[in-house]
Amino acid sequence: MKIAVDAMGGDHAPQAIVAGVEAARDQYADLEFDLYGDPQKVEPLIKDQTRLHLVKTTEEIEMGEEPVKAIRRKKDSSIVRAAQAVKEGQADAFFSAGNTGAILAAGLLIVGRIKGIDRPGLTSVLPIAEPGSSRHSFVYLDCGANAEAKERNLVQYAHLGRFYAESVLGIENPRVALLNNGAEEDKGDRLHKEVHQQLKAEENLNFIGNVEAGDLLVGKADVVVSDGWTANAALKATEGTAKMFLKLIKNGILNGGLRAKIGYLFLKPVFKNIAKQMSTSTYGGAVLLGLKAPVVKTHGSADAVAVKNTIGQIRTMIQTGIIKEAVDYFSPEENMDNQPKN
Amino acid sequence: MKIAVDAMGGDHAPQAIVAGVEAARDQYADLEFDLYGDPQKVEPLIKDQTRLHLVKTTEEIEMGEEPVKAIRRKKDSSIVRAAQAVKEGQADAFFSAGNTGAILAAGLLIVGRIKGIDRPGLTSVLPIAEPGSSRHSFVYLDCGANAEAKERNLVQYAHLGRFYAESVLGIENPRVALLNNGAEEDKGDRLHKEVHQQLKAEENLNFIGNVEAGDLLVGKADVVVSDGWTANAALKATEGTAKMFLKLIKNGILNGGLRAKIGYLFLKPVFKNIAKQMSTSTYGGAVLLGLKAPVVKTHGSADAVAVKNTIGQIRTMIQTGIIKEAVDYFSPEENMDNQPKN
Numbered sequence: 001m002k003i004a005v006d007a008m009g010g011d012h013a014p015q016a017i018v019a020g021v022e023a024a025r026d027q028y029a030d031l032e033f034d035l036y037g038d039p040q041k042v043e044p045l046i047k048d049q050t051r052l053h054l055v056k057t058t059e060e061i062e063m064g065e066e067p068v069k070a071i072r073r074k075k076d077s078s079i080v081r082a083a084q085a086v087k088e089g090q091a092d093a094f095f096s097a098g099n100t101g102a103i104l105a106a107g108l109l110i111v112g113r114i115k116g117i118d119r120p121g122l123t124s125v126l127p128i129a130e131p132g133s134s135r136h137s138f139v140y141l142d143c144g145a146n147a148e149a150k151e152r153n154l155v156q157y158a159h160l161g162r163f164y165a166e167s168v169l170g171i172e173n174p175r176v177a178l179l180n181n182g183a184e185e186d187k188g189d190r191l192h193k194e195v196h197q198q199l200k201a202e203e204n205l206n207f208i209g210n211v212e213a214g215d216l217l218v219g220k221a222d223v224v225v226s227d228g229w230t231a232n233a234a235l236k237a238t239e240g241t242a243k244m245f246l247k248l249i250k251n252g253i254l255n256g257g258l259r260a261k262i263g264y265l266f267l268k269p270v271f272k273n274i275a276k277q278m279s280t281s282t283y284g285g286a287v288l289l290g291l292k293a294p295v296v297k298t299h300g301s302a303d304a305v306a307v308k309n310t311i312g313q314i315r316t317m318i319q320t321g322i323i324k325e326a327v328d329y330f331s332p333e334e335n336m337d338n339q340p341k342n
Numbered sequence: 343m344k345i346a347v348d349a350m351g352g353d354h355a356p357q358a359i360v361a362g363v364e365a366a367r368d369q370y371a372d373l374e375f376d377l378y379g380d381p382q383k384v385e386p387l388i389k390d391q392t393r394l395h396l397v398k399t400t401e402e403i404e405m406g407e408e409p410v411k412a413i414r415r416k417k418d419s420s421i422v423r424a425a426q427a428v429k430e431g432q433a434d435a436f437f438s439a440g441n442t443g444a445i446l447a448a449g450l451l452i453v454g455r456i457k458g459i460d461r462p463g464l465t466s467v468l469p470i471a472e473p474g475s476s477r478h479s480f481v482y483l484d485c486g487a488n489a490e491a492k493e494r495n496l497v498q499y500a501h502l503g504r505f506y507a508e509s510v511l512g513i514e515n516p517r518v519a520l521l522n523n524g525a526e527e528d529k530g531d532r533l534h535k536e537v538h539q540q541l542k543a544e545e546n547l548n549f550i551g552n553v554e555a556g557d558l559l560v561g562k563a564d565v566v567v568s569d570g571w572t573a574n575a576a577l578k579a580t581e582g583t584a585k586m587f588l589k590l591i592k593n594g595i596l597n598g599g600l601r602a603k604i605g606y607l608f609l610k611p612v613f614k615n616i617a618k619q620m621s622t623s624t625y626g627g628a629v630l631l632g633l634k635a636p637v638v639k640t641h642g643s644a645d646a647v648a649v650k651n652t653i654g655q656i657r658t659m660i661q662t663g664i665i666k667e668a669v670d671y672f673s674p675e676e677n678m679d680n681q682p683k684n
Contacts, residue, residue, distance in 0.1 A: 129586050129589075129590055130586075130589075131589065131590065131593040144523065147523060147530065147531040148531050148532070179575070181486065181489060181571065181574050181575065181578075188489065189489040189490050189571060190490070212578055212582075213574075213575040213576070213578040213579040213582065214578035214579060214581050214582030214585075215582060216579060216582060217582065217583065217586045218582070218586070229523065229531060229572070230571070230572065230575050232523050232555075233521070233523065233555040233572050233575050233576045233579070234555070234575045234576065234578075234579040235579075236523075236554055236555040236556035236576075237555040237556060237558060237575070237576040237577075237579035237580045237583070238579045238580075238582070238583045239556050240554075240555065240556030240557060240558060240559065240560070240580070241559065241579070241580045241583035241584055241587075242583055242587065243556075244471050244472075244559045244560070245583075245584065245587045245616070247471075247472075247473065248471055248473065248616045248619070249612065249616065251473035252609075252612030252613075252615060252616060253609070253612060256609070256611065256612050259608050259611075260608065260609055260611070260612050262605075262608050263605045263606070263607070263608025263609030263610075263612070264605070264608075264609065265605070266601050266602065266604050266605025266606075266608060267594075267595070267598070267602055267605030267606065267609060268605075269598065269601075269602070270591065270594035270595060270598050270602050270605070271594075273594060274587070274590045274591065274594060277590065
């Protein structure tokens with residue numbers, strides 16, 4: 001299995017990318033990597049070239065650039081070249097920590113959609129934090145690839161999410177829910193009321209109804225489906241509040257004198273456990289599901305551990321054949337032609 | 343100043359309502375109350391009838407009922423009767439902890455909109471949790487009165503929110519922001535891009551740009567304007583995450599043995615402070631802004647303290663004449679006729 005890696009994207013690139021890739025290479029003997037980037041910056045960082053090949057590129061897409069324009073103009077950028085390698089079957093998956101818009105555009109315009117999918121959905125695996133829950137994570141999409149969605153997009157997300165939960169998380173007959181502004185069937189605006197009815201009528205789908213944004217981390221469902229606009233707002237609010245809580249605790253301890261500092265020492269394992277449970281780096285990257293190959297981005301701020309974990313997730317995606325499953329479902333006649341080697 | 347109170351609404355009604363009203367009455371010598379409810383249930387709870395008058399009603403609107411139908415049919419319910427008292431100028435404001443939909447419907451259909459306001463917005467005051475911030479709270483609307491919004495609704499919310507921040511929170515020239523999926527001007531779907539431009543062009547408005555859902559509690563703005571759908575999702579996600587954090591800490595302490603319990607004792611003041619800072623009961627109720635009088639709801643789970651604080655907030659609204667200010671702005675010619683006494 002070969003992964004095409006954009007070595008230049010992310011706040012800590014190329015250091016964190018190279019370190020994460022080498023750690024993943026050392027852990028998984030069945031993985032090979034093509035690293036796309038500027039040799040002057042990347043080569044000195046590589047400790048061991050086993051199953052790791054550097055491909056020279058001369059351009060970089062920066063964080064602020066207009067995605068579609070950048071993809072069209074910077075043909076020799078690390079993002080475009082890595083995506084092209086996947087398109088041409090030279091690699092099984094694409095990975096980057098760079099400009100999210102550019103990754104989405106490269107996925108759509110270069111790697112290409114599965115026939116039958118109108119718009120791919122950005123898919124994250126989020127933690128279930130409910131104490132005592134038997135499940136530890138759930139699939140959440142669309143995290144924001146599309147600000148405006150139609151009914152059929154959400155129905156497609158439901159199936160894509162179900163495949164992901166089954167294949168990658170190993171959950172049998174995953175419970176699928178719709179993110180909505182109330183638990184009852186008749187809640188929501190026109191779009192969400194209609195999607196609720198369509199999901200209810202859908203075959204092969206264990207649809208359990210609506211879930212509210214306040215219950216995301218409670219783990220009522222294995223897959224939570226939403227339009228990208230709402231999912232993005234709820235996810236950012238969740239992350240922002242978690243960050244704020246950690247900040248408030250830290251600040252309270254710093255300003256709480258000796259008493260608070262002693263308390264912190266005693267409670268350290270509890271805090272560490274919570275931080276680990278809530279940490280995004282444990283849960284890997286976001287996958288642009290609905291494309292002909294795994295296209296995966298991780299946070300711009302990703303460190304080497306997050307990069308390594310995300311690569312582990314990509315490996316599972318390739319191994320389990322989730323993309324083939326999606327192709328079979330949405331466009332069975334296409335399967336033979338469109339699959340990249342894997 | 344007289345407040346018409348629905349004594350029957352809320353999980354802890356009528357006990358928490360009566361206790362909260364009596365506490366507010368004891369604190370504010372200039373307040374009078376009409377309590378609408380079932381005398382058999384309410385009367386035995388009243389300790390002191392000073393400035394507190396019980397008005398007999400025979401019906402109740404339950405939590406699950408279809409709001410508009412309930413308002414039209416249950417003419418002798420505590421919600422309908424209390425709203426009618428405000429409409430007829432017998433009271434200056436309406437308060438309830440009951441069925442949110444029914445309160446919104448009673449506000450719209452009985453108390454009535456200010457001319458020039460298309461749709462009132464449900465307005466909350468939320469905590470700013472950023473350590474060291476000079477501000478402690480901000481105004482947030484529409485929290486969910488309307489799932490579908492047009493451009494002009496959001497522009498009206500911006501002005502209503504500005505009046506509220508100025509009059510009730512005493513913030514001079516409040517900074518107004520638009521909740522959006524990115525900080526940059528060109529971010530968002532069609533609606534939010536257009537609203538951004540309209541707010542920018544608006545006179546008398548200190549518009550500072552977009553704010554993301556992850557930055558709500560950071561306090562970048564004094565007023566955050568949003569469509570009801572997005573604001574509701576972001577607010578619920580924020581509340582849900584805060585609740586989850588407290589649960590995780592509590593659970594970690596309970597299962598962390600003696601060590602964690604000792605740590606908790608030392609850190610108790612820090613936790614108490616955070617809980618107080620994040621608690622909704624400190625910040626009162628949600629106001630349906632854009633009506634001809636203050637219509638205020640509080641959480642169904644409100645206790646007597648939350649009821650008392652919400653009444654303090656209503657008192658400030660009546661005193662500062664924020665409704666008159668809104669009427670002057672949106673329909674200056676109407677002011678003389680439509681104002682309830684205050």
